[in-house]
Amino acid sequence: xxxxxxxxxxxxxxxxxxxxxxxxxxxxxxxxxxxxxxxxxxxxxxxxxxxxxxxxxxxxxxxxxxxxxxxxxxxxxxxxxxxxxxxxxxxxxxxxxxxxxxxxxxxxxxxxxxxxxxxxxxxxxxxxxxxxxxxxxxxxxxxxxxxxxxxxxxxxxxxxxxxxxxxxxxxxxxxxxxxxxxxxxxxxxxxxxxxxxxxxxxxxxxxxxxxxxxxxxxxxxxxxxxxxxxxxxxxxxxxxxxxxxxxxxxxxxxxxxxxxxxxxxxxxxxxxxxxxxxxxxxxxxxxxxxxxxxxxxxxxxxxxxxxx
Amino acid sequence: xxxxxxxxxxxxxxxxxxxxxxxxxxxxxxxxxxxxxxxxxxxxxxxxxxxxxxxxxxxxxxxxxxxxxxxxxxxxxxxxxxxxxxxxxxxxxxxxxxxxxxxxxxxxxxxxxxxxxxxxxxxxxxxxxxxxxxxxxxxxxxxxxxxxxxxxxxxxxxxxxxxxxxxxxxxxxxxxxxxxxxxxxxxxxxxxxxxxxxxxxxxxxxxxxxxxxxxxxxxxxxxxxxxxxxxxxxxxxxxxxxx
Numbered sequence: 343x344x345x346x347x348x349x350x351x352x353x354x355x356x357x358x359x360x361x362x363x364x365x366x367x368x369x370x371x372x373x374x375x376x377x378x379x380x381x382x383x384x385x386x387x388x389x390x391x392x393x394x395x396x397x398x399x400x401x402x403x404x405x406x407x408x409x410x411x412x413x414x415x416x417x418x419x420x421x422x423x424x425x426x427x428x429x430x431x432x433x434x435x436x437x438x439x440x441x442x443x444x445x446x447x448x449x450x451x452x453x454x455x456x457x458x459x460x461x462x463x464x465x466x467x468x469x470x471x472x473x474x475x476x477x478x479x480x481x482x483x484x485x486x487x488x489x490x491x492x493x494x495x496x497x498x499x500x501x502x503x504x505x506x507x508x509x510x511x512x513x514x515x516x517x518x519x520x521x522x523x524x525x526x527x528x529x530x531x532x533x534x535x536x537x538x539x540x541x542x543x544x545x546x547x548x549x550x551x552x553x554x555x556x557x558x559x560x561x562x563x564x565x566x567x568x569x570x571x572x573x574x575x576x577x578x579x580x581x582x583x584x585x586x587x588x589x590x591x592x593x594x595x596x597x598x599x600x601x602x603x604x605x606x607x608x609x610x611x612x613x614x615x616x617x618x619x620x621x622x623x624x625x626x627x628x629x630x631x632x633x634x635x636x637x638x639x640x641x642x643x644x645x646x647x648x649x650x
Numbered sequence: 651x652x653x654x655x656x657x658x659x660x661x662x663x664x665x666x667x668x669x670x671x672x673x674x675x676x677x678x679x680x681x682x683x684x685x686x687x688x689x690x691x692x693x694x695x696x697x698x699x700x701x702x703x704x705x706x707x708x709x710x711x712x713x714x715x716x717x718x719x720x721x722x723x724x725x726x727x728x729x730x731x732x733x734x735x736x737x738x739x740x741x742x743x744x745x746x747x748x749x750x751x752x753x754x755x756x757x758x759x760x761x762x763x764x765x766x767x768x769x770x771x772x773x774x775x776x777x778x779x780x781x782x783x784x785x786x787x788x789x790x791x792x793x794x795x796x797x798x799x800x801x802x803x804x805x806x807x808x809x810x811x812x813x814x815x816x817x818x819x820x821x822x823x824x825x826x827x828x829x830x831x832x833x834x835x836x837x838x839x840x841x842x843x844x845x846x847x848x849x850x851x852x853x854x855x856x857x858x859x860x861x862x863x864x865x866x867x868x869x870x871x872x873x874x875x876x877x878x879x880x881x882x883x884x885x886x887x888x889x890x891x892x893x
Contacts, residue, residue, distance in 0.1 A: 561744070589743060625740040628704055631724035632734045633753050633799075643753065647745035 344370070344378035349445050350414045356507060357441030357473040358412050368410040369396055374422045385409055385436070395425035395457075398438075402431035402463070409438045413456065418448020418482045423455045432463035432495075438470045442486055444510075446478040453485040460491070462498040469501040476509030483511040490517045494525040496551065505532040505649075506541065515543040523551030523580075531560040532649045535568035535596070545574040549582035549611065556584040563645050564596035575603040578611025586615040591622055591648060652678040652701075652807055652839060657710035659700055659862075670696050671707070672862040678807065681836030683829075685853035685870075686843045687877065693862040694843045695737060698811050701841070702734045703727045714806065731806030735813055737843075739796040741784050747795060748779045754799035767798040770828055772821040789816040797825065801832075807839040808832070814846045826852070850874065 343364050346354070350372060354362040362370070367385035370377045374394070379387050384404040388397045398409060415422055430436065446452040462468055476484030492500055506513060519527055527547065535541050547556050556576060564570050576584035590598040602615035622644055630640035659671035671693050678684050686694050699705040701712060703724040711720045719727055728734075742750065751767060752759045759767075765775035771794035781787065783795065793816050800808050813829075814822055826848055832838055833852065842849055850856060856873040858866040866873050 623740060625736075626742060628724060629736065629740050630753065632702060632728050633803075634725050634728040634756060635753070636725050644742065644745075647749060648743055650744040 353443035371413040402433040404434040413442040416445040419450030441473040443475040444484040447480040451483040457489040467499040474506040492519040517545040521554040524553040527556040529558040533562040536565040539568040560588040581610035584613040588617040653713040655711040683840040688859040733800040733805035733808040735810040737811040755802040772824040
């Protein structure tokens, strides 16, 4: 078993809610190289030969297994660009727990760009969790720019659950999903920014197959002088259903820009979008005050539950 | 015991001072149920909010068990033992029913306890515990949950602002039973703002608030008959006024 230092352990606790262990299928990328990795009977992880990254092969026999592929960047001034490709065979049922944490105690920027591509076979069911987190007392920025591409075949189900917890100075997230017939997509995006952080999330969902459906839920809290821009877009090219919902709490001197876009190119495409931005409701604060909570405690409870 | 002394509330409305509560004084004894009723816009809900600290009076005092709580914040009053059920409770995106009840109780509640509180207001715990307190709940469900949040913790005084509003008949019967039980135990003083005859009939005393003043305050038997025969003051409906 590889030795994992204390800083990395503590970052892993933040980004892997299930708890990272060197068991089953896993790959821990640490400061630009694979520190440890393991395969199982059904899941094989191979290092790419031509560039940084891994190929993950998930067999059709996989039932309820987890794959843990966290990334930790703990040096200042590093730019880590990595390409991870996932090949999920027809009928597989798998949970992939990714996530990236940057510990930057220096004065230079640390950056991780994770470029992920998922090839999801027919009837496969994939849950993908990704948490982003930054820490460190240095002045160098913590930057995360993930690119996610998901190609879903007939009747595939994909749940994309992303969360940016705190400490990420700048993020630009690009997501593209191409959906086949009867494929189902669930996206839950949670984001919190503070101080002078900025976050941009662009998402293009192509509902190409008849009977495909997508539910996109985005919840964010912007505090301090932070800025957020959301641009989820659903393109209905067939009989399909899609629902985009963006909810943001704005505080202090923050700025939130929410641009849900729906584009129907088929007469049977039914697409809905909702977007709301607002401050914490005073009535909610008062209600929690009547439970004995102070304003600060009530505010923290409202945010914690909103991002849940 | 709660004692309200000469409470006055004159908020500014577009720069003009309005008289909402005018020199109101009354007491609520330990274990007593006081039902406040009266015409809409008479100041009942504002009076309840003044008691909870949601509004600040211009003058007067609120004393609870010999402590002057007039300057207490809402949270301080809650910690001093006052519970409050809102007429229109707010919704919380992302917060589950279980979490809200636990916050109300001040500790993490086990499922069986949540189940007790929810079934007491006619909600099935299995269906509701993990549901979010957002706009997927109906107005009636929100009201019942609101009452459950007050029942989730022992109080010295509970204030319910129109608990019956928006609740169906079947659930209303359950609520009446809850209030009867609370009243029977005599553990908590109860102030209920209500227009519902069945709730008014449960009162030890009835207080009628009209135009920001106490129009009547006495034992139920003395006030109730007058309520039924009250002149609405409506000129178009009352032939005597027309003449």
